[in-house]
Amino acid sequence: xxxxxxxxxxxxxxxxxxxxxxxxxxxxxxxxxxxxxxxxxxxxxxxxxxxxxxxxxxxxxxxxxxxxxxxxxxxxxxxxxxxxxxxxxxxxxxxxxxxxxxxxxxxxxxxxxxxxxxxxxxxxxxxxxxxxxxxxxxxxxxxxxxxxxxxxxxxxxxxxxxxxxxxxxxxxxxxxxxxxxxxxxxxxxxxxxxxxxxxxxxxxxxxxxxxxxxxxxxxxxxxxxxxxxxxxxxxxxxxxxxxxxxxxxxxxxxxxxxxxxxxxxxxxxx
Numbered sequence: 636x637x638x639x640x641x642x643x644x645x646x647x648x649x650x651x652x653x654x655x656x657x658x659x660x661x662x663x664x665x666x667x668x669x670x671x672x673x674x675x676x677x678x679x680x681x682x683x684x685x686x687x688x689x690x691x692x693x694x695x696x697x698x699x700x701x702x703x704x705x706x707x708x709x710x711x712x713x714x715x716x717x718x719x720x721x722x723x724x725x726x727x728x729x730x731x732x733x734x735x736x737x738x739x740x741x742x743x744x745x746x747x748x749x750x751x752x753x754x755x756x757x758x759x760x761x762x763x764x765x766x767x768x769x770x771x772x773x774x775x776x777x778x779x780x781x782x783x784x785x786x787x788x789x790x791x792x793x794x795x796x797x798x799x800x801x802x803x804x805x806x807x808x809x810x811x812x813x814x815x816x817x818x819x820x821x822x823x824x825x826x827x828x829x830x831x832x833x834x835x836x837x838x839x840x841x842x843x844x845x846x847x848x849x850x851x852x853x854x855x856x857x858x859x860x861x862x863x864x865x866x867x868x869x870x871x872x873x874x875x876x877x878x879x880x881x882x883x884x885x886x887x888x889x890x891x892x893x894x895x896x897x898x899x900x901x902x903x904x905x
Contacts, residue, residue: 640715640831643893647900655896660684662839662892664704667823669842673697699735704820707732711824715831720787723779726813729824733817743815748775753812757853766853769812770862777864778811785868790829798886800829801838802879807868810856836889838882851878 637656638644644652665673665680675683675693680701682688689698710732719725731746742751749772757766770778785807789800805826812818827837840848855878859870869875 637831640834641836641893642834643897647896648903651896651900651903655893657685658892658896659837659889660705660708662889663708663827663837664701666839666841666888667820668697668700668704670823670840670845670848671700671819673700675701696735703733703735704824707820707824711828714828718832721783721825723776723783726779726783726821726825730814730817730821733820733824748772748779748813749815751815753815755853757857758850759854759857764857766856768856768859768861769810774862774864775811775813778862778868779813782807782811782868786825786829790832795829795833797830797833797835798838798879798883800833801826802875802882803869804829805882806852806855806875806878809852810859810862810868810870812862835886836893838886839888840881840885841888844881844885847881851881 638652644655647655661677661681661684664684665675665677668675668680675690675697679688679690679693682690683698683701684705689695707729710729713719714721714725727746734745744750752767752771753769754765754767755769756763758764786804789795789803805822808822808825809818814821823840830836830838855871855874858874862868862870
């Protein structure tokens with residue numbers, strides 16, 4: 636599947652290509668869940684995904700999160716194979732894959748738009764404030780209709796770079812915050828769809844950059860104000876530069892994995 640978009644993979648022996656794709660899955664899953672506070676290390680994430688291990692001292696919910704993320708990747712890969720134009724029902728299916736909680740809470744639906752306002756805390760000027768800029772529930776359906784249109788346009792537009800598509804897709808999705816939970820993981824999955832289609836490996840934001848990640852997005856959201864219908868989804872677009880710079884600095888993460896596998900291929904063929 637990836638070889639169709641990433642030509643460098645075609646030159647790898649089948650076993651090395653499979654090893655690379657597994658390592659990519661583990662790294663993608665680990666970095667995205669770690670940004671949400673998951674405590675499993677990358678090695679432990681591999682243990683859970685490959686061997687079904689239960690890591691002593693780690694919450695069951697953290698195990699479930701990495702399994703759910705990996706399941707969501709399978710769905711994403713299927714869309715890549717088919718070049719699927721996404722609809723709301725596809726996003727809901729992805730949300731069902733990501734969300735693995737066994738608790739049933741009608742106020743936090745899984746596979747459906749949120750039904751209550753959701754806010755988060757943010758740091759600004761050395762103080763902790765409430766970030767109440769996300770879309771209200773009654774506006775989500777219309778805003779996500781606009782988001783899906785903008786997302787598809789950026790997937791198809793050859794003049795839009797992989798980085799530009801990722802930044803817009805990621806940032807605007809979390810600004811709307813359409814689900815009660817799981818918005819960050821959803822954004823990082825969906826935003827990488829056009830990245831791969833444009834011939835680049837997925838963009839991972841390592842947990843070491845978690846504070847920068849949270850603060851650059853929150854600063855832009857607060858500057859843009861409450862998310863309302865009939866507004867540009869990107870809000871104060873100029874204030875997105877800090878988030879774009881962060882994402883650009885992280886683009887090399889997945890390429891390092893590919894370089895390692897390619898080095899192994901070179902040594903094998905000597």
